[in-house]
Amino acid sequence: MSNYIWIPLLLFHSLTQLTSTQSESTLRLPSDSTPACPALNPDLNYRPVIGIISHPGDGASGRLNNDTNASYIAASYVKFVESAGARVIPFIFNEPSHILQQKFELVNGFLFTGGWCKEGLYFDVVEDIFKKILEKNDAGHHFPLLSICLGFELVSMIVSKDRNILEPFSASDQASKLEFMQNINIEGTVFQRFSPNLLRKLSTDCLAMQNHKYGISPEKFQGNADLxxxxxxxxxxxxxxxxxxxxxxxxxxxxxxxxQWHPEKNAFEWASEMIPHSEDAVQVTQNVANYFVSEARKSSNRPPAQTVLDNLIYNYSPTFCGAAGKGYDEVYIFT
Structure with a gap:
């Protein structure tokens, strides 16, 4: 028994001495040397804020809140943005226009969410914000937009100047592959930071969550000169x-x-069994979020800190949807 114990202890003692010797030879610093962190890039904004517009309803067909003026933001979009190092200001779509304009001056990028509404005040507000985003960029101020699912459909309608451009598709509640266009250059795109292995898996594994009934065929998309x-x-x-x-x-x-797919769901939504939650799927979520927020860091907008704090989504509490939910685990409800 004594030999059994002594051999590992001797080995441990030898390894400890070796590790200590290696550490001293590689990590020893002069007594008068203080490690210094590299300076941050002054051209980047390390406290970016993202605007997210609310969608009509409560996200659960009135089961959580049936107020006719209610609107919501799924908490997964907020977590998605926060996971990459940004904060969120909610844009309640039926707020007075001057309030929305004041909030627009506080953000460094914008996110259009999924949903169903394609008309009325909601469409008008989305269109107005989209035009402001383009104007901001045209004026030389870098200002990114991530337009997810319904957002894809709305900006397609706006850019094409055709409210009827969408076509019916059967892509509800399903995970899918992504087929990359031939000879596409991904440099500078959302896919640039994906590893070669993950890019390959996007084409072979079902890592993209789809949940929509409308879309646009490649032929129709390319056939519209504006799009x-x-x-x-x-x-x-x-x-x-x-x-x-x-x-x-x-x-x-x-x-x-x-x-057209939902990058936020893989890591932050659990209501549907079809949502992929593998490590690869979660990396897809994180890569898209990191890309979007990295673009927002290029924004030159530096609004007053207190005004930002007064408008952050931290001033609201999410609602757990539970059995009453319809595809979401948590939502922020505004009335």
Whole structure:
């Protein structure tokens, strides 16, 4: 028994001496030397704030709140932005326009969420914000937009100047592959920071969560001169009936990215069994979030800190949807 104990102890003592010797030879610093952190890039904003517009309803067909003026933001979008190092200001779509304008001056980027509404005040407000985003960039102020699912559909309608451009597809509650366009250059796009292995898996594994009933075929997208000149198609996807639709686009001139799929769900939504939660799927979420927030850090906007604090989503509390939910685990409800 004594030999059994002594041998590991001797080995441990030898390894400890070796490690100590290596540490001293590689980590020893002069007594008068103080480690210094590299200076931050003064051209980047390390406290970016993202605006997210609320969607009509409560996210649960009135089961959580049936106020006719209610609107909501799924908490997964907020967590998605926060996971990459940004904060969120909610834009309640039916607030007075001057309030929305004041909030717009506080943010460094914008996110359009998924949902169903494509008309009325909501459409008008989204269109107005989209035009402000383009104007901001045209004036030389870097200002990114991530336009997810319904957001993809809305900006397609706005850019094409055709409210009827969308086509029906069977892509509800399903994970899918992404088919990259031939000879596409991903440098400078949302996919630039993806590893070669993860890019390959996007084409072979079902890592992109789809949940929509409408979209645009590549032929119709490229056949519309306004859409084709504004956006470059990065990926396409086949629905349940093997009908192919455009699934990711990136603006040619602006920092505007529009995935028809839901990058936020893989890490932050659990209500549907179809949402992929593998490590690869979560890396997809994180890569998209990191890309978007890295673009927001390029914004030159530096609003007053207290005004930002007064408007952050931290001033609201999320609601756990539980059994009453409809595809979301938590939502922020505004009335």
């Amino acid at each position: 084709h000149s504004f956006f470059e198609i990065l990926t396409t996807t086949a629905d349940e009936n093997d009908k192919v639709y455009v699934s990711t686009v990136q603006a040619r001139k602006y920092p505007v990215t529009a995935p």
